[in-house]
Each structure stands twice: as structure tokens, then as C-alpha cells.
Amino acid sequence: MGNEFVQFSLTPMLIGILAAVACALPGNFLILRRQALIGDAISHVVLPGIVVAFLVTGTVAAIPMLLGAAGAALVAVVLIEAIKRLGRIEPGAAMGVTFTTLFAAGVLILEQTDTSSVHLDVEHALMGNLESLIWFRAKGWGSLLDPVALAALPDELGRIAVVCALVVVLMIVFWRWLKISTFDEGFAQAVGLPVTAIGLGLVATAAVAAVAAFDAVGSIIVIAMFICPPAAARLVTNRLEHQVMWSVVFAVLSAVLGYVFAGYGPLWFGSQNAVSAAGMIAAVSGVILGLACLFGPHRSRVGVGREEVL
Amino acid sequence: MGNFLSALLLQAGYNAALVATGSALLGFAAGASGTFLFLRKRALVSDAVAHATLPGVGLAFILMVALGGDGRSLLGLLAGSAVTAALGLLLVEWIARRTRLSEDAAIGAVLSVFFGVGIVLLTVIQTMSAGRQAGLESFLLGSTAGMLFQDAVVIAVGGTLAVLATYLLRRPMTLVAFDPEYAAASGYDVRRIDLAMMGLVMAVTVIGLKLVGLILIVAMLIVPPVTARFWTERAGRVVWIAGALGGVAGYLGAAISASAPALPTGPIIVLVAAGLFLLSLVLAPARGVAAALLRHRRFQRRVHRRQGLLALARSEPILERYTLRVLRAEGLVRPDGVATEAGRAQAAKVARDECRWDIARQVHQDAGLTGRYDGLTPIEEVFTADEIEAFDSRLGGPRPVGGLA
Structure with missing residues (x-):
């Protein structure tokens, strides 16, 4: 746990943790509003977003990619709403139609354009490249105080840190509004809260978190972190404040354990190569959710009779 | 254009003809068997099922290699994917029934966790000596380049069975989709019919994996039924219209994809289906926007x-x-x-x-x-x-x- 750790594992682990927390926080409200699959939809449409951004700008620079992905997420949300209203189709099916179509369009455009010179492909989009975000200039813990080495930190770390901070601030500022409109939309409307705007704002925040996290860790972690830690936290407590805290704990735990298992787990079994950290983080979050489903103190539905539970 | 016409008439070579036939059959089976899931308002369960196939593919490959095989036997891989897809299905059902989490949270959790495990297994396989050319990534987005006669037979047989099962179960499934309480009161086992409904979707997902991949098979299960719903108010007809639309999308998509390079079959089929959806959304006689x-x-x-x-x-x-x-x-x-x-x-x-x-x-x-x-x-x-x-x-x-x- 010395210099090598700082150079190879510290930044990926931090990025994983920040990404997990940034996604888990809005995830709490998405779960309570029964919009959990918005995260799924957003992470699928990020692909066409970044492909189009690449076509327009011709580079894989971060900012256009982020803008493209955010734009695609917005387009998807508008399309889902339009299909729902115009075709009178239930939300799940409208979502399914929209994101699969956009994803297919993304794959098609990707195949049609020559992206062999840049690192842009579907598998990368799905799995991310957490392991490659290493801190080359670090020589040990002392580098944390060395401005030259700090300047060479991967850009992804700065971006996800900013987004994570933004999500935290937004959540603190709009806490009461979010809480009221999530639990009692009618009441929120009656006391004059902009309910529609709050809902859209939440989805937009989730999209920003998804896009920033996606950039670093791929879409699997994004979906898993939107849903698994908040869902597990939901089974542990009845208070929203505690649920959010627990979801952060679970998110951090998944990121750390997942990264460690992916990096060092195979060594324990005598294998040389690490496995996908993104996949492992998702798997660990699933195990946590599974444990919560089995042993969480508030796991069953209120008012369910004993026979039904058994 | 000439290429497109010859592909449309199955004259563009053996592989193209095989792919077009297979896609049309798969589209029909997916459209018909996806209908009841849509009518039950659970269309996205298919998303969880599709993603849950990935770890099965990986596990089956590892197992077959461990047993001394080559690991690429299609039937073995499909059997493995069916096992984990069924597991994912049961987990979604179990979480939604036994805990306070809603079904969409269960779907999202199963989808992402199973997919994550699948990716982990794929990275494990890449480090195995036998796994370098496994080509399992093609299960993500599908591939038609190396489609064999055997693959078409798998689709034809599996698809026929799925459509047949849909036909035989259409009455109880219609009842459960529209009025589960009444179905339960008249003696149907709602839970078992629900599982059958999702099992059919699972079967179609598994046979379609190789052709269009696990991400896009979801579209073939959802889009045609949604499109068909615009044209009729009768559940019995939605099934066949959805099947026909899926078949047309599969056939046209395969033909278009064969007519020019760099047109991957899976996405083209999905986009054709989406085009049919858009047309119906605008032009359908009673429910359309126009x-x-x-x-x-x-x-x-x-x-x-x-x-x-x-x-x-x-x-x-x-x-x-x-x-x-x-x-x-x-x-x-x-x-x-x-x-x-x-x-x-x-x-x-x-x-x-x-x-x-x-x-x-x-x-x-x-x-x-x-x-x-x-x-x-x-x-x-x-x-x-x-x-x-x-x-x-x-x-x-x-x-x-x-x-x-």
C-alpha cells in the first residue's frame, strides 16, 4: 500500500467513489418517484450523444462530448414525454421505444464514421476505462503536496469532482422542495411549488451526473449506482435523510470493494490479470442490494399480510 | 438500389438470404410474444431479461472450455444465457413481490448487476488462452457476418415454438393483462401466467442474441407491439399485427443492411421498426396524431x-x-x-x-x-x-x- 497504490489505484478509486456518489444521490429521488429506469434510458442515449458530438467537432475532447451527451439525454426525455402524450402509451413502453431507437441510431452512426483513429467504440462506452485513469506523475503519498504532480492528475477526476459537488449543493439547496414534491405532489402543487420544473430539474441533474460518470466509468456503473445503493438504503430505513446517508455509504462501499476485488481479487486466485472494475463495482452493489433484500429491517411493504410475505 | 432490390428478393448471396429469412422469423416471434408483456404494462422487464443473458454466455463459455470443449458451440452458449436470464427474471419478480421496492427499481437493479457480472466474466475470458478469439462481444450488438445455417434453424425452431405458445396461451394472458383480479377470481394462477409471459420473452431474447445482440433485441420486443396497438383495439389482433410488423422490419432491415457496407443489421432492423412506429403514430386511423x-x-x-x-x-x-x-x-x-x-x-x-x-x-x-x-x-x-x-x-x-x- 505505498507508492504503487498512489500511482495506480488512488485516482481510479477516487473517480469511482465520486461517480458512485454523484449518481446515487439523485437516484434516491428517482427510486421514490418510480422513475428508476430514467437512469437506464439516459445511459443508453449517451452513446448517440457522444457520437454526434464527435461528428460535429471531429475530436474526442471532453467538453463537446459532455454537451453532446447531455443534449441527447434532454432529447430522449422530451421524446419519451412526447410519445407518452401523443400516442397515449404507458411510460415504460415509451421509454423502451425511445432509448433502443436512439441507441441503434448511435451504433449505426458509429459504424458509418471512421473512428478507428480515436478511442470511441461501443464496448468502451459500456464498460468505461476506470483502470486506465492512473496518475503517472505520482511518486508516493508525498505527491499529494507536489503541485507539478497534482497538475498531471487525470482530467476525469476534476470533472467528476465538480459534478459531484454540484449534485450535493443542488440537493442541499432544493432539499425541502424535492422532499415535498416527491412524497406529496398534490400538496406541493397546492402550496405553489413548481412541481413540473422540480421533476425536470431532477432528471436534468441525473443526466449531468450520468454523463460525467459515464465519461470515466462507462454506463454499467451509472445504471447500477442510480438504482442499487438507493434501493438498498430504502430497505434499511424509513427516514429520507437516513436513506440518503445510507445510499452514500453503500455507493462508497461498492466503489471501494468493487475496485479492490477487480484489481486484487484475481491475484488471490492465482491469476495474473485484473478483471473489469466497472463490472465488479456493479456486482458488489448488487450483492449489497441482495443482502438488504434479505435482511433489511424495513424490507417488506407496509400493510402486507403474513401469508403474503411467507 | 439494385443491391437493395436483389437483397429484397433473396438474390444477394447465401448469407444475405439466410440473414433476411432469420431476421424476418425473429421479428415475427419477438413482435408476437412481446405483445402481452406490453399489454401488461411491463414492457421493460424484457430489458432486464436481455441484459441478464450476458453472464450466462460467459459462464457457459468458461464451463465448456473447462470441460475441454472449444467453448463456441452456439447451443451451449444459448443454454447458458437462458439459465441466467431465467434467474434474472425470477429475481425481478421476487424483489418486486417480496420487498417494498417497485418493479422498475427491481428491473434496473437486475439489469445493471447482471450486466456488470457479465462484463467481469468477459474480461476473465479475455485472459484465458482459449478466450482471445471467442468473439463473445458480438452478443452485445449481434453479428450477421458469420451466420450459419444452424443459427437460422435455431431461430426458426425456437421462434415457431414461441409463437405457438403465445397462440395457445393467448386467452389466459389476455385476461391477466387486462384484469388480473378477475383472472385470479376465476381460478387462473396469475403468477404462473405472468412467469409464462416473461418466459416467452426470455426464449425469444435467447434465440435472437446472436443476430441482433442483447441490447437491441429489447427494441424488437417492445416497438412492434406498441406500433400494432395504434391500428386496433382488439388484443387478439395486436398479437398478429405486431408479429407481422416485426417480420417486415426484420426482413426490410436485413435487406437494407445487405445492400451497402457499414450498415450493421441489428441497428438497421431497429431503425426500420422505429420508422414503422413513427408512421403509425402519425397516420393510424383512430389513435394517430393526424x-x-x-x-x-x-x-x-x-x-x-x-x-x-x-x-x-x-x-x-x-x-x-x-x-x-x-x-x-x-x-x-x-x-x-x-x-x-x-x-x-x-x-x-x-x-x-x-x-x-x-x-x-x-x-x-x-x-x-x-x-x-x-x-x-x-x-x-x-x-x-x-x-x-x-x-x-x-x-x-x-x-x-x-x-x-
């Missing part, structure tokens, strides 16, 4: 005509431009806004009908008939000629009034 717009315009016109005639009857000036336009188009007012002979007659009729309705409300105090008054329905459609005559006799004709007039 039809709704037309209905709205017609209603608007009737309201304006009626209100304009009432204004004429009361000798009130009409200021609303659209009302004037409607009345002028029918020759009921002159361009300067004064009523014509026909206009005065129509206005008198409308005014008299209003008085008849007043009487009708006194005669029929319950709202059964008079409740149908909406200001637009002609009174002749609600009451018989005899009844209207009775109203008229109570209404009376014009009477001389006292005074100087």
Missing part, C-alpha cells in the same frame, strides 16, 4: 357553427373571425356578416332546439337522456319524433301578447 388533429378541427368547427347560429338567432353581432368564416363557407351569412335566408332558417331551428331541450329537462328529470345535451348533438339523435312533438306542444306556437305591440 386523426386526432382532424377530429379536433371538426369539433372546433361544429362548436363555432353552433355558437354562430345561436348568436344570429339572438341578433347578436359575430366578432370571432373563425366563426364568420365557417358560416360564410356554408352560405349562412353574407360577407358583411348579415344572415342569409338559409342562415336565418338554421338559426331559428337551433334556437327552437334550445327551447325543446329546456322542456325536455323538465319532462325527464333524471339525467339519462338530457345528460346527453352537449350543445352540439342534434335533439333528433336523442329523442324520437313523437317525443319532440310532445315537447313542441308544451312549447306552444307564437301567441298574441297584450299591449300595443
Whole structure:
């Protein structure tokens, strides 16, 4: 746990943790509003977003990619709403139609354009490249105080840190509004809260978190972190404040354990190569959710009779 | 264009013909068996099922290599994917039933966790000596380049069985989709029928994995039923229309994809299906957007005509431009806004009908008939000629009034 750790594992682990927390926080409200699959939809449409951004700008620079992905997420949300209203189709099916179509369009455009010179492909989009975000200039813990080495930190770390901070601030500022409109939309409307705007704002925040996290860790972690830690936290407590805290704990735990298992787990079994950290983080979050489903103190539905539970 | 036509007529080579036939069969099976899941409002369960196939593919490969095989046997991989897909399905059902989490959270959790495990297994396989050329990534987005006759047979047999099962189970599944309580009360095991519904979707997902990949098979299960729903109000017909639409999308998509390079089959099929969806959304006779717009315009016109005639009857000036336009188009007012002979007659009729309705409300105090008054329905459609005559006799004709007039 010395210099090598700082150079190879510290930044990926931090990025994983920040990404997990940034996604888990809005995830709490998405779960309570029964919009959990918005995260799924957003992470699928990020692909066409970044492909189009690449076509327009011709580079894989971060900012256009982020803008493209955010734009695609917005387009998807508008399309889902339009299909729902115009075709009178239930939300799940409208979502399914929209994101699969956009994803297919993304794959098609990707195949049609020559992206062999840049690192842009579907598998990368799905799995991310957490392991490659290493801190080359670090020589040990002392580098944390060395401005030259700090300047060479991967850009992804700065971006996800900013987004994570933004999500935290937004959540603190709009806490009461979010809480009221999530639990009692009618009441929120009656006391004059902009309910529609709050809902859209939440989805937009989730999209920003998804896009920033996606950039670093791929879409699997994004979906898993939107849903698994908040869902597990939901089974542990009845208070929203505690649920959010627990979801952060679970998110951090998944990121750390997942990264460690992916990096060092195979060594324990005598294998040389690490496995996908993104996949492992998702798997660990699933195990946590599974444990919560089995042993969480508030796991069953209120008012369910004993026979039904058994 | 020539390439497209020859592909459409199955003349573009053995592989292209095989792919087109396979896609059409798969599209039909997916459309038909996805219908009931859509009608049950659980379309996205298919998303969880599809993603849950990935770890099965990986595990099956590892197992087959460990047993000394080559690991790429299609049937083995598909069997493995079916096992984990079934596990994922049961987990979604278990989480939604046993815990307080809603079904969409369960779907999302299963989808992402199984997919994550699948990716982990893929990275494990990449480090195995036998795994370097495994090509398991093709299960993500599908590949048609190396499609064998055996693959087409798997799709044909599996698809036929799935469609047959859909046909045999159509009655209980329709019942459960529309009224689960009634189904339970009449002795059906709702949970088992639900599982059968999802099991069918799982079967189609598994046989379609190789061709269109696990991400896009979801589209073939959801889009055709949603499209078919625009064209009919009968559940029995949605199934076959969805199957036909899926088949057409599969066939056309495969033909388009064979006609030029760099047109991957899976995405093209999905985009063709999405195109059919868009057409239906706009053009469908009863539920389409164009039809709704037309209905709205017609209603608007009737309201304006009626209100304009009432204004004429009361000798009130009409200021609303659209009302004037409607009345002028029918020759009921002159361009300067004064009523014509026909206009005065129509206005008198409308005014008299209003008085008849007043009487009708006194005669029929319950709202059964008079409740149908909406200001637009002609009174002749609600009451018989005899009844209207009775109203008229109570209404009376014009009477001389006292005074100087």
C-alpha cells in the first residue's frame, strides 16, 4: 500500500467513489418517484450523444462530448414525454421505444464514421476505462503536496469532482422542495411549488451526473449506482435523510470493494490479470442490494399480510 | 438500389438470404410474444431479461472450455444465457413481490448487476488462452457476418415454438393483462401466467442474441407491439399485427443492411421498426396524431357553427373571425356578416332546439337522456319524433301578447 497504490489505484478509486456518489444521490429521488429506469434510458442515449458530438467537432475532447451527451439525454426525455402524450402509451413502453431507437441510431452512426483513429467504440462506452485513469506523475503519498504532480492528475477526476459537488449543493439547496414534491405532489402543487420544473430539474441533474460518470466509468456503473445503493438504503430505513446517508455509504462501499476485488481479487486466485472494475463495482452493489433484500429491517411493504410475505 | 432490390428478393448471396429469412422469423416471434408483456404494462422487464443473458454466455463459455470443449458451440452458449436470464427474471419478480421496492427499481437493479457480472466474466475470458478469439462481444450488438445455417434453424425452431405458445396461451394472458383480479377470481394462477409471459420473452431474447445482440433485441420486443396497438383495439389482433410488423422490419432491415457496407443489421432492423412506429403514430386511423388533429378541427368547427347560429338567432353581432368564416363557407351569412335566408332558417331551428331541450329537462328529470345535451348533438339523435312533438306542444306556437305591440 505505498507508492504503487498512489500511482495506480488512488485516482481510479477516487473517480469511482465520486461517480458512485454523484449518481446515487439523485437516484434516491428517482427510486421514490418510480422513475428508476430514467437512469437506464439516459445511459443508453449517451452513446448517440457522444457520437454526434464527435461528428460535429471531429475530436474526442471532453467538453463537446459532455454537451453532446447531455443534449441527447434532454432529447430522449422530451421524446419519451412526447410519445407518452401523443400516442397515449404507458411510460415504460415509451421509454423502451425511445432509448433502443436512439441507441441503434448511435451504433449505426458509429459504424458509418471512421473512428478507428480515436478511442470511441461501443464496448468502451459500456464498460468505461476506470483502470486506465492512473496518475503517472505520482511518486508516493508525498505527491499529494507536489503541485507539478497534482497538475498531471487525470482530467476525469476534476470533472467528476465538480459534478459531484454540484449534485450535493443542488440537493442541499432544493432539499425541502424535492422532499415535498416527491412524497406529496398534490400538496406541493397546492402550496405553489413548481412541481413540473422540480421533476425536470431532477432528471436534468441525473443526466449531468450520468454523463460525467459515464465519461470515466462507462454506463454499467451509472445504471447500477442510480438504482442499487438507493434501493438498498430504502430497505434499511424509513427516514429520507437516513436513506440518503445510507445510499452514500453503500455507493462508497461498492466503489471501494468493487475496485479492490477487480484489481486484487484475481491475484488471490492465482491469476495474473485484473478483471473489469466497472463490472465488479456493479456486482458488489448488487450483492449489497441482495443482502438488504434479505435482511433489511424495513424490507417488506407496509400493510402486507403474513401469508403474503411467507 | 439494385443491391437493395436483389437483397429484397433473396438474390444477394447465401448469407444475405439466410440473414433476411432469420431476421424476418425473429421479428415475427419477438413482435408476437412481446405483445402481452406490453399489454401488461411491463414492457421493460424484457430489458432486464436481455441484459441478464450476458453472464450466462460467459459462464457457459468458461464451463465448456473447462470441460475441454472449444467453448463456441452456439447451443451451449444459448443454454447458458437462458439459465441466467431465467434467474434474472425470477429475481425481478421476487424483489418486486417480496420487498417494498417497485418493479422498475427491481428491473434496473437486475439489469445493471447482471450486466456488470457479465462484463467481469468477459474480461476473465479475455485472459484465458482459449478466450482471445471467442468473439463473445458480438452478443452485445449481434453479428450477421458469420451466420450459419444452424443459427437460422435455431431461430426458426425456437421462434415457431414461441409463437405457438403465445397462440395457445393467448386467452389466459389476455385476461391477466387486462384484469388480473378477475383472472385470479376465476381460478387462473396469475403468477404462473405472468412467469409464462416473461418466459416467452426470455426464449425469444435467447434465440435472437446472436443476430441482433442483447441490447437491441429489447427494441424488437417492445416497438412492434406498441406500433400494432395504434391500428386496433382488439388484443387478439395486436398479437398478429405486431408479429407481422416485426417480420417486415426484420426482413426490410436485413435487406437494407445487405445492400451497402457499414450498415450493421441489428441497428438497421431497429431503425426500420422505429420508422414503422413513427408512421403509425402519425397516420393510424383512430389513435394517430393526424386523426386526432382532424377530429379536433371538426369539433372546433361544429362548436363555432353552433355558437354562430345561436348568436344570429339572438341578433347578436359575430366578432370571432373563425366563426364568420365557417358560416360564410356554408352560405349562412353574407360577407358583411348579415344572415342569409338559409342562415336565418338554421338559426331559428337551433334556437327552437334550445327551447325543446329546456322542456325536455323538465319532462325527464333524471339525467339519462338530457345528460346527453352537449350543445352540439342534434335533439333528433336523442329523442324520437313523437317525443319532440310532445315537447313542441308544451312549447306552444307564437301567441298574441297584450299591449300595443
